[in-house]
Amino acid sequence: MTRFATYDDELREFTATLLAFETTDGRERPAQEWLLDRLASFGFDTYEWTADAERLADLHEFPDDPDAIPVADRPSVAGVAEFGDPDAGPTVVLNGHVDVVPADEELWETDPFDPVWGETDDGAATLTARGAADMKAGTAMGVFAGRALADAAEDLSLNGRVVVESVVGEEEGGIGAAAAAVDNPYPFERDAAIVTEPTELTPVTATEGSLMKRLHLDGRSAHAARRWNGESVLPHFERIRRAFETLEAERAERVSHPRYGQFSNPWPVNVGTVRAGSWASSVPATLDAEVRIGVAPGETLEGVEAEFEAALADVVDDDEWLSAHPPRFERFSVQFSPSEIDPDEPVVTALRAAMAEAGCPNTEPIGETYGADSRHYIAAGIPTVVFGPGDIDEAHFPNETIVWEEVLTAGEVVTDTVRRLLS
Template identity: 80%
Template sequence: MNRFTAYNGELRGFVESLLRYDTTEGGERDAQEWVLDRLDSYGFETYEWTADAERLATHPEFPDDPGEIPAADRPSVAGVAEFGDPEAGPTVVLNGHVDVVPADGTLWETDPFEPVWGEADDGAETLTARGAADMKVGTATCVFAGRALADAADDRDLNGRVVVESVAGEEEGGIGAAAAALDSPYPFERDAAIVAEPTDLVPVTATEGSVMKRLHVDGRSAHAARRWNGESVLPHFERIRRAFEDLEAERAERVAHPLYERFANPWPVNVGTVRAGSWASSVPASLDAEVRIGVAPGETIEEAEAEFAARLREVVEDSEWLSAHPPTFERFSVQFSAAETDPDAAVVTALRDAMTAAGLAETAPVGETYGADSRHFVRAGIPAVVFGPGNVDEAHFPNESIRWDDVLAAGEIITDAARRLLS
């Protein structure tokens, strides 16, 4: 029996307990204290750190104003296991995050924070709860992969370290991981990382970036009975939106990457919020929209941002009203840099070999249109691959679920990949 699979019963109990913690909106502390206690009881040397907002404000992806970075009272925790001569082998990080996005209980068939075991159409066992896919179960998988490796230390020639991380604030830009990238909480170097986000047991070596922009357009108000005396912002916004949509299509053809060929629209642009007008009987005189722009691996945030700023200028120059009343288009929130790890890096090779040994036929790396904490490792010079149980299509959705057989498979593969690196 695989040493990871031997922990199946304990893993189930760990996962059920972790899923019951509501870790939305900065509420990670209680869960992290519980995880830290568990790591200590399992024999790991434990570490804890909390991001400093002023320090994160120096990071190019975070706002310059520390007051806009919700870092306070959000600890990240880790456990370290050492093997043989720790300095003679690599340090491998198995990373997951404990925070989850909010869950609207009215859209769920069950309580989002009460794990429910069920059965898929094909008979496979499933687990439903907020964080089942994204990604408390992935975090738990890392913990028990670390335990399985520690059990194997006596009968295998292993050297190095395994670090199991449960970080805070991933959904808000990677607060815990970014802090650890800026100032390592460990007294040793880190050499490789596996981030156990839901990839459907496919290795992801490239993640997309994004830039968040807030568009403001001014018009002129008037009474609805004399609508022609005003200047509605809506037609102007619609011209800008269509121009951005056209540029999105152009970039899909022009900005190529071999790991993204399966996507018809690899660098999507999304207008997520639009707020316009103040009263049904008044011409809408102002509009604010929030826009997420996809950034390709190999492309900087600034390069993608500049393309959309240039397209906006073209729309403005083509409009007498907008030329006289130019819109603003400014960054807000956290930005995500695109990141990529060499597919021939040792951590990727070890993972693919472990996948092959587990009987998986498709082991070729792919790129994904989302961002992950892997980018913070890459930025710190640490090769990172994203690989874990669950499907991203379940992430952030009501009735979020994961197949338990995928969890066990992922745990076996992650354990084996780390063992191969330590060997």
């Protein structure tokens, strides 16, 4: 048995250094170069790959235009450790992403890229920085779980491999992970994976999909002093928004899944942006809105899309103006397919056994309303569970913070999970 906590000091320094890299908007390369060097220094065999935009454009989740998929100068990296007869045991991937969402510094109490150590009210150590929870602490933890196994190899009877990955572009649909899934960068097959996203130390075996749609409405402009001569798009948009809200509530009742009982609204619909009009003294004649629609595991993007298009068509049919000036409702950006695996997969049962050994209370697998890179590996036939330290409620938030003890506990659990699989 390995003792992950013996790496505490090194892991703290490693994680803080990784957090200091501003890996937003395609700026991952410096962090990845540093990480690749560290992987080599730990004794891993190292790998590097860059996604092929044309290959990703062939996937139904990504835009059809390769130029719309930013892949240039964005390497993903990995380290591999082999044990015993590596072909006689499984290969287990520990996957994390290095990219983070931008931080609005005006809303932060500290510099988002200057990691700050602190304490909770009861004295537990915390680490605050952009990416602390989502998910550089999880990525670093995966690296040290692989290292802990490699360092203890002489005392363990293992066959197989562990792969520790740091991929790019997860926040943009999973650019690095999708590339690794469809074009295996390794000279061996992969048998299981753990994505170390923040799950509050709970196994996640199902992730929700999301459909990204852009709505465009046309009205008729007029001077505000004679606004009755125009046709404002705003009342039309409000009717459509209410129709989508009604369908959202109906779907929450009708579409069920055994892993989502904790959510009263498991398949949320969010109107994220609305842009209407051009001048305060003119009737708003155009409107563009961007909508994210939740898709349950077991559903398809196309099936849910048809439901919302039908709801829009009903509103249009009941309105003389919209019937004469039909809205456009089109996909944009990256789509996320829903994904799930059987909780009886060996990677899940080994994880749950390791969790029980470590005293983790929430060993029952659940589903989550977000998407993750796990879906790419599952689509490639690699059973993948999501498990890691931190709270998703901290993700993308100002003053993003993780409780350090969760990182150490997750590291112990992940290390023990891989040990069980390779034993």
